[in-house]
Amino acid sequence: MVTTKVPHPDVIVTDLEFEITRNLIAMLDNNDSWKLVVEGFNRHYSLFSKSDIRIFQSKSSPSEVLLNEIGNRCCTVGVLCDILLHCQLYDALSLLREPERVIITQQPCDSEDTKYIPEGTDLRLECRAFGLPPPKYVWFQGNEELRDQTSSVLFIRDFSVQHEGEYYCCVTQDIDDRELCQVYSHRVNVELLPLPPTIHEQPVPCVLFKEGDVVTLSCIATGHPEPQYEWFKENFRLPGEESNTLSITGVTASSEGSYRCYVHNIAGAVWSNQSNISMILSNPCDEESRPRIIATEKVALLIGNDTYTDLSDLNTPSNDVATIASILKDIGFKVIALRNLTLGEMRNAVREFCQLLPQDGYGFFYFVGHGFEIQDKFMLPVDAPGASKYRRCNSLCEKEVIRDVLEVKPRLFFILLDMCLKVPDRNDNPGIHEELPDVFLYTAQRNLIQQYATTSNLGAYERPTEVNGIYVNHLKKHLAKDIPILNMLKMVQKEIANESADAVDKQVPLTSLTVVNDFYLTDPVTGHPETEARFQKLMALPALDTIVFDNIGWKSFVKIQPHRNCFHNSLDIYITNMARWAVVCRMACEKLQLKLNREDDNLIITIHNLQKTKLPIVLSVTLKHPETAKEIGSYTFDLAQPLITQAHLWFNCSRLINA
Template identity: 30%
Template structure:
C-alpha cells in the first residue's frame, strides 16, 4: 500500500476513538458521513448496518461514530478519502483533528529489531509508521546512508560481515521527520556461539547501565536506574536487602520521601524468556533529615561553610505556592504542557516544604479568587511563589495572564495583571516574592490601554523568572499524551539546588543558552532586586505569632481535604469500596472496586453516574478500567488486587465550579449464574465539597490590603468555611496547629487503602532522550495575538501540533 493510500486500520485506537467521539452528534456527525462516503459503492451500507450503528449509543461505552469508522476500515477506506468526506460535510473539528493530530504527526508503529543471524542467511529490518499521506523512509548504517534503503523494509539476501553493525531508519514527510530505534545486526559465523557485543554473557542479554550507590537525606527521593538490551525485550525486578519488591518492575526505581528504613542494598534482576542477569548490588545510605541529629553534628562543626551553603543564609516563616496551568481555552489555541509542568513543579516544591495549591483551567473570576485566597497564606517573612503556565502577553512592561474564558480580542480587563498581584503580595510583608511566568510576552495589539499601578514598595525581595524574553514566544514539546514546556524542562533540573533563587535561574538561563533547540528561539529572562541570599531550600523557622501560622495551615488544608474512603453494602451481598485521590487541587479521581461478591453472582461492576452539576465529568471517559483511559496521565496505580476484584476510575475536573455538595449514583450491575438477565442496584452518595471546591472560587472576592493578625484570624469565620468543614474544625486544629511548617500531601487515602492504591509523585518524563541534543525546534507554546504567518521566523522541522 502506498503512503498516500494509508488505510484507517493503521491509525491508532486513541485517534480513532477521539474521531468517533466527534462524530457522535446529530447535526454534523456519523449519519452525514455515512451519506458522504456512499458515493463510492464499496462504502454503501445496508439499513441493518446503519441500525446496528445507531444501537451502539445504548452501550455504556458505545460510539456510533467509532463503529462507522470500523466499518470503513474493514472495507479499506483510506485516510485521504475520509478527510475528503469530512471536508464535504464541513466537520471542521474532525478535519482539524485529523490534519493536526494524525496526518501531520509521524508515529512509528513497528520498530526494527536487533538480530543475531548466521552468515549467509537473509536479513530483513522493518520500520513501519503512520502519519502524513506521503511518508519517506531512509535507512542508515551508523552515520552512513544506505543507498538501497528507501522503503519500510531493508533486505539483505545473504548476510555477510559487511552487513554487521547498527542500523536506524529516518521516516519523514516534507520537513518533518522522526528516527526509529537502533537495531543491531550481529553475524554468527560457523562455530561461533558467543558475541563480543554482549560481553557480560553469551545469552544475548546485556546490562548497559548499572544502578549507582546513593547517599541521601530523609525526605529525599531515591532514584535508581538499570538499563539493558535483549531480544526478546528484557523485564526488570528490583530487590531490597535480597527481598523481592513486588511492584517495582520497571527499569527505574523511584521512592519518594525516603526514611532511614529505606537504607540498605538494592539490586535489579534483568531477564527475558530465555536468559537472566543481575545488576550490581548498590548501597543506599540515608542520613537524618535534621542537622540537629548527633550523627551529623560533627560534619556541620568541621565544615561550617558547607553547612551554611546547605542551610542557606536566611529562614522563612513559611513557604507557600500557587500554581496555575491554563490549557483548554474557549477562544484560543489549546495548550498541552501546563498539566505536566504544574504537576511536576508541585512535587518539587513539596519536597522543599512549600504548601502548594495547584489548579488547572481557571476562568477570570476563578483566577482572581484563587489569588485572593493565596494572599491569605502570606504574612511577614513568608516565601510566596506564583507560577503560571498558559497564554499571556506583555504591554509596556506590564505582564498579563490570560484566563481560559478570555474573548478572542482580549485586553487587560479580561486578564490577570501580574504587577497588581505583586503589589498585593508586598502588602503582606513577605520575605520573598517569586514569579515564574511560563507564557509568551508578545505585545497584544488589541490592548492599547496602559494600566497604572500604584508605586511599589522598596522591599528588595522580588524575583521574576520569565520563560522567554520580551516580545518573544514560549514553547512546549509534545510527546504522546503529555507535554513539557521548554522552561520547565530545564528548571526542574536546578530547582532543588541549595542556591540563591537568582543563581538557580541564572543557571537555567545558561543551560537553555547552551542547547541547540532553544538557542536563538527562547531565552529565559531574570528580573530581580533580591538583596539577601534567599533560596527556595531555606528552612522554615516558626514565626513569633503562632496564631497566624496555625490559621495559614488551616487555610491551606481546607483546599486539600478529600472524602474518606467508604464501603457500600448492597442488598445482593456485594461490597463496593469507593476511594478518592487528587491529581491537582481541583481535579479528583474516584475509583470503585468490588471487595466481596457472593458465590452465586458470576459477574458484577460498580459504575458512577448522575453527578452534581458544576464539575466537568466526561461520561465517555468515566468508569474506565485504567487511569489512562480516564484521561489521567499523571497518576499510576500499583495493582495489587487479584483480577477478580476489578477497579474502575472516573476523573472529575473543575471542582472549583462545584456550588453544592458533590453527589453521584453508584450503579451496581450484576448477574447470577442461573439467570441471563443483568440486574441493577443503585445507591445515591454524597461526599461533601472536596479539595478546592470548599473555597468557592466561583464567587467574587473583596481585595484585602491589611496583613494584620486580626484579618488572618477572621478568616476562620469567613464564608470560605462550609458548615460541614466547621464541624470538623476541632479535629483539623488538632492536626495542624502546633507546627508552622505542616505539609499535607495532595491526596489522602485511608490506611487500609494504601495496599491497593499507589500514587506516583511525578509524571513520566515526557521528553524524548535525544531532546537536549536535538537541533529540531519545538512547537510554539502560546501565541497571544499573532498568527503563525506574522512570526519573524518559522519552525518547520519539528512536530508543531499543540
C-alpha cells in the first residue's frame, strides 16, 4: 500500500496533493461536516457571509468549493488543522497531520474505586481518548466484551443487580493498517446503592390456635443487599430462626405471646409488626350472634401540623384533619381538631384528651405532619429545630402518648400516625444518633391498634394536585363503614397497593395491634356525663346573631364557629352586609394570628392560634370609608375564652396526666 506523505503546515490548502484533497473532500461532504468547518472559520475569523454559505449549499460538492475558497484566501494546512481539531473532525485531521499515539484524556471514574447506582436508574460511564487516526472504543464488564457498547460513553438503562461488576474500556488505534495500538482505562467497580430493608408483607397481626396446631408467620422484605431475618418472641431471639418464615409446630399454652421479625442488611434495619398468638380456650360464638361492644364514650384528638418554623411546610395536613373530623363526628365521636401545635401544646392536648376519655371509652388519636423513626416513632411539632438540629427530646414520642392514654384504661385506643418513618441521616443530623432519649414504659393491654400511613424507612406522601394526602385519600372512603376496624384498614391497604407508580412502592401502610375482639368505629355508646360536660365547655362560643356598629347604626348578621367548622384552635366570624366598607381589625394578644377574607358581601374574620392566649379575647372591628379612609363606625367583640382556650394548652406541664 502506498502511503501519502502528510503536508507541511505552511502549505496552502489549494496546493495539497490530489489524493489528500480527494479524501478530504469526501470526508467533509459526509454528514455535511463542511458546515462545522464554516462555523469554525466564522467563529475565529468571521470569514463567510450567509450568501457564501448559500453558494456552498447549491453545489454538488460544497467541500470542494469551500477548500478552493479558503485556499484562494491563502489559508494554510496548519490553520485548517486547528479548525478541524476544534470541530473534533479527527478523521479529516488525520489526513493532514502525522499519526499520534492514542492517549486517554478522561477516565471513566474519579478516585473512587466503587460507584454506587440506585436500582432502576441509568448507568453512564465516559472514557475519552485522543489519537490520530481517531481511536475506537470497546467496553468490558469483567472479561466479557459488551458488543453493543462501542462509543466513548457506556450507557446501561435500568441498572439492576445483574449489571453489577467491574467495567473498563479498551481503546484501540489502527495506524496505516500496520500497527495496532491498545490502551486500557482505569477499572471501576459498579454496584447497586445499598437500600435499607422495606417490609412489603407483614406477619398477620393476630393468630388464634388450638393446642397441637402448627402456626406459621411470614415476613417478606426487599432491600439491597438481600435482607437477613431474625425472629423474636417478646424481647428474646429465637435461635436458628433466620428465614422469612417462622413455623411453630405442636403449639401449647407456652407458645402464646408477641412475635416479631428483625430484618436487616448493611444499609439499615427494621422491625416487623407484632403478631400476637393466643390459644383458644373455648369455641367462639358465631360472628352474627356475637353482641356488639358498647363504649362509654368515643373521643378523638386530631392534630395536623403543616406550617413549620424551621422545617418545610406541607400542603394537606389541615385538609386531612378536617376530612377525618367530619367523618368521625357523623359516627358519634366527640372530636377535638387542632392545627400547628408546638411541643408543649401537643403534650397538653394529649393531657386534655386523656381527661376527656373515660374508662372503657374508645379513644382515636390522629397526627399528620413531619415525623421520623429512630428506635421509636416521633411526631415533630411546628417549633422543632431545623433538619440538622432536631432531637428526640424536641418531638412527641408515640409511646409517650400510648402510655398516658392507657392509664385511663380505655376499652379501645386507636392511634394513627400519618407521617414519614425515615431514620434521620447520620451525616445530616449526627446529634440525634448520639442522644440518650427518654424511655416511656406502659403495660400492654388487649385494647390497642397502631396504624401507620407508611412503614419504617419509607415516607408518607401528598400530591400538590389533591386535597388530601395519599393515605387519607383512601381512608375517607371506608372510615365510616359499619365493619370491623381491621377489615377497614385492610381495604385501605389494598387500595394503596394499587396506587400509581409514584406511590405504590414508596408508601406501604403498617398495622400493629394487641386486640383480639372485633371493634367497630361505629359501635354504640352509653354516654358519659362528665365527658359530655367537659366537651361542651371546649365547644363554648359567644351567643351572637346580630351586631350594630357605633355612630352609624349599621346592622349586620353574625355567625361564629370553629374554623372550617372543624378546628378548635381557630375561629371564623362571618359578618354580613360589609361589601361597601373597608375594615380594620385589632386584637391585644400578639400571639393570635388574624386573617380577613371577603365572600360576596360577607366579611370572614379568622383568628388562629387560640391555644396561645391566656386572657379573654377582645376583637375590635372598625369600618372605614373606602376612598377617604375616614372611620365610620366600630364594634367590639367580647369573645371571652372560646373553644380550646379553656384547656390552657400554653401551660408548661411536664406530666400529661395528674397522678
